[in-house]
Amino acid sequence: MKKHMLTLAVLIVTLSCKDNKTNNGKLNVVTTTTMITDLVNHIGGHLINVQGLMGSGVDPHLYKASEGDVSKLANADIIIYGGLHLEGKLVEVFEKMERLNKKTVAVSDALDPSSLISSESFQGNHDPHIWFNITYWKTITKYIVKTLSEINPENKTAFEANGKKYLHELDKLETEVKSTIETLPKEKRILVTAHDAFNYFGKAYDFNVVGLQGISTATEAGVQDVQKLASFIIEHKVKAIFVESSVPKRTIEALQAAVNSKNHQVNIGGTLYSDALGNAGTIEGTYIGMFKYNVNTIVNALK
Template identity: 75%
Template sequence: MKKIVLILTISLILFSCKQEVKDPNQKLNVVTTTTMITDLVENIGGDLITVNGLMGSGVDPHLYKASEGDVTKLVNADVIFYNGLHLEGKLVEVFEKMGRQDMKTIAIGEVLDKNILIGSDYFASNYDPHIWFSINNWKQVATFTIKKLKELDPKNAEAFETNGKAYLEKLDKLETQLKTTIETLPIEKRILVTAHDAFSYFGKEYEFNVVGLQGLSTATEAGVQDVQKLASFIIENEVKAIFVETSVPKRTIEALQAAVKSKDHEVTIGGTLYSDALGNPGTIEGTYIGMFEYNVNTIINALK
């Protein structure tokens, strides 16, 4: 990581010395970090901007380290959209250095009122960074992104506004649809056990008791006592299914399942959820809306 930061620092110095006036007809070059942000910006910007996402499907942003190829993308970007709230833990130092070089970096999490964020004494920002699992949060982030793209590229402001309005309508429809699906599961069965604590905003919005084997960050590994404690919780609450995540090794949940079995009980693995990254590009789960629909259907079908 130190090597990458050094390369980036040198690159930024060179970049600041040779900056040229941008061609007004050239597309805005946007770099995004997580797949959720990439999908959001693409929906609003359409083919009027160029979007380069750093992280792909199945990538854990908590542990992500910038590559030398990422340095080139970052240095050449007109603007960088990232989550903030220390989600991109290994990139924090990089973005801080970029900010000191007056390069445009935008942390979308900063638009949210701290009163609606879920606090945490165990995470660097003191807030849960998994803000996309509240559709209300994501609508605010979308509105903020529309505003920022209009400011950055005024000639396409009307198109951004139109695209953004259409996307917000899709999010409204998604919210209504998910509430209808979730209401088919009784409150007492709404216990969601996952590999790490990424679904608290989802739990708050839809009345789920969410329990993660690991903490908010996957950098914090679960110990034997954590596994045994959660196994006892599953047995006491008669939890029918637990869930793997695409961006977290499956072995953590398999260990939990084995611990439950060792106590003469059974719990199934109800499926794989998308938590810190979307699915593969070109698939339904490769979009924010498709990911959310898939997750909810998987959870409800397994816990019924």
């Protein structure tokens, strides 16, 4: 019944709002996650109108569209989302928009499927946390520049210039990140977090990544999962484990308690930004700032 009502709402809003679009000559872009919103803002700047559906601390795996979201989507010239079932509960809405000839773009389409990490525990699909590989994010940046240029060719030169500038910043970020991580011995590169959001990061920077929950936060950890990971932490003498900003901290606190109950001390090394950036207006509220913050937090806690 709820699905039917949402579908009906999409149709009604689409039909009723067609004449109410912002009439300032700018492209109306709707994005999902904060990472994508940040990227599109860097490329489009003041030349486009960008509306992000999700804010800081929001879990995209569990996010459901509100009536206001449906209105924004209906009025968009283009919808840009993560893909790979990251926004699992919005897939139906995106499919409906496509059938209504609304242009929708998944940033994951920029990547070669063979480069993606698969997961048997996530319905046989690929890991959607692709932003934790900076090289992949550069490829996605180029893809978004091309996409915006095709739909808004009069601003192509500006989009390309903005994209080039941002790619240069990502190059500098990658150099800085590698330099920081090199200060952490490889045997200490064990990253234990609330859920499996950091596998691309681990693959890129030689970390053994272990999440208490699966790739999607819709999968809850059980008592056996907690006990098994507690034994792993003790066996490998892991010094710190990490909370995530978009996942309730009680899961990691339960893990810490399980470890401590076995006469082994493990610290909570800090809060990492996984599925969402920090608050708008802060350093962690940007992709580059978030990445630097995460790396410094991880390295300092595990040293």
